[in-house]
Amino acid sequence: MTTVLLKGVRKDYGSFTAISHIDLDIASGELVALLGPSGCGKTTTLRMIAGLEIPTSGQICFDGKDVSEVPVQNRNVGMVFQRYALFPHMSVEKNILFGLKVRGTDRAEAEDRLEQILDVVQLQDFRHRFPAQLSGGQMQRVAIARTLITNPSVLMMDEPLANLDTKLRGEMRRFIRNLQQRLGITTIFVTHDQIEAMELADRVAVIFNGNLAQFDEPDALYKHPKSVEVADFMGATNVFAAQIKDKTATLDFGVLTFDAPSQNGTRSVMLRSEAIDLHLDEPSDAQNVFRGTIATRDFFGANITYGVSCGRETVQVTEQSRRVIDVGQDVWLTIAPERIWVIQETD
Incomplete structure (x- = not known):
């Protein structure tokens, strides 16, 4: 489990400022949602934490160590995207094993990890199926399993439920929350859905126009917004x-x-x-x-x-x-x- 600290993080793209100033202190084993409207900077923030973008200024620390300029492959993070990005010609188990194969993990160890993760994500009965034979929720679980099998220190999810219908989104929210609590892995979840953030997260970071508007527990955020803008966004x-x-x-x-x-x-x-x-x-x-x-x-x-x-x-x-x-x-x-x-x- 890993702590994540963002201190004065800023991101410019030429003359455009995507992130003006973000301070976040995420505890080990905590699930934090980055919530805000489209274009507010939440995905940019996630990509900087992952190492896919380098901040213009400020620090990003894992367990107190500055990783701001450490490349993504050396951060031991796992990313689950909105698009499942599964290989259509590979079975479920081969999709899940892909990351370990690229890393050259010993075959026996990889097989042990596969059996464990298939149990965790409840996909044992689907291991020989191909993506086209799966539902949206099952494909998302394959994408999550493919990330978790590499034992990341921080799990990041960029609107992973956006392509699912309403009923399935509710089921997957409960699945992700139960899975995160069971594994105790530090998780950062990007969403524009207030209900999703409130149901999933230990704390929610509301971002507007590249700035952190409020970082609080869901109950406090809902009942005690710090600004009219936050109150309005949370449905008041x-x-x-x-x-x-x-x-x-x-x-x-x-x-x-x-x-x-x-x-x-x-x-x-x-x-x-x-x-x-x-x-x-x-x-x-x-x-x-x-x-x-x-x-x-x-x-x-x-x-x-x-x-x-x-x-x-x-x-x-x-x-x-x-x-x-x-x-x-x-x-x-x-x-x-x-x-x-x-x-x-x-x-």
């Missing part, structure tokens, strides 16, 4: 300007009290749609009560999201679809003080 639908004073937030549609400490002044307040409770009758003993009218209703199977008009604002409220409230119905909304988050950006 209710972010409102408010005047903060002594743990009260004055919004356009009411005054809310909250628990977390905050600086006074103009701030952005986040109210998660699933954190708001919706009532048909006015609550008599709740905190933070405000009135509105159902303006929109969107059905998402297990959940319904209502757009509730409150003054000049529309508040999104998500609840399980055990009831259906008509558009035009007057309602009351409540939110617990501990579920209100004031985003601590400076003026």
Whole structure:
């Protein structure tokens, strides 16, 4: 298991700056997701860690040793790409063994490793099949096995599930997470999918425009974003300007009290749609009560999201679809003080 440290890493391509400044400290055995929109620099960051790109400035260290200019073949890293890149004329076991064959690994040792890795990725029954005879998930497991059999110190995955359908992506996320925890290998996973990052990672690094916006555990990232941009990217639908004073937030549609400490002044307040409770009758003993009218209703199977008009604002409220409230119905909304988050950006 290996620690990975990025310190002040920058990458320029001529006059274009792909990465402005990235600091990351990845613990041994940790799975970290690099998350961000297309073109933000997450794949460039991964390629620099792998040794496929050399940083313009800054340091990349494995276990405290600077490897910034060490070529990829000397870093002992494994890479799984979005495209499986399997050899169509080779069986599953020959595809998996390819890396060891190139390295000149002893045949007996290679066969031992093959049996172990086939068990790990659950492909024993498919060892003699060819890629054309496999499903997308099975091909991805072959690609992962081909990487793992070389015993890399760091496993890197560049959007490996992007070509799979929704159901299979969910299954492969669970497979990758269980596999990573079983092996305890330091893993860096690139994705633009927030759900994928939240489900897979121990910590998530959100990257915008070549800069690290936030590096945090999934729960903290979701509930306590450090900026409006991060909140928006993580799916927050209710972010409102408010005047903060002594743990009260004055919004356009009411005054809310909250628990977390905050600086006074103009701030952005986040109210998660699933954190708001919706009532048909006015609550008599709740905190933070405000009135509105159902303006929109969107059905998402297990959940319904209502757009509730409150003054000049529309508040999104998500609840399980055990009831259906008509558009035009007057309602009351409540939110617990501990579920209100004031985003601590400076003026």
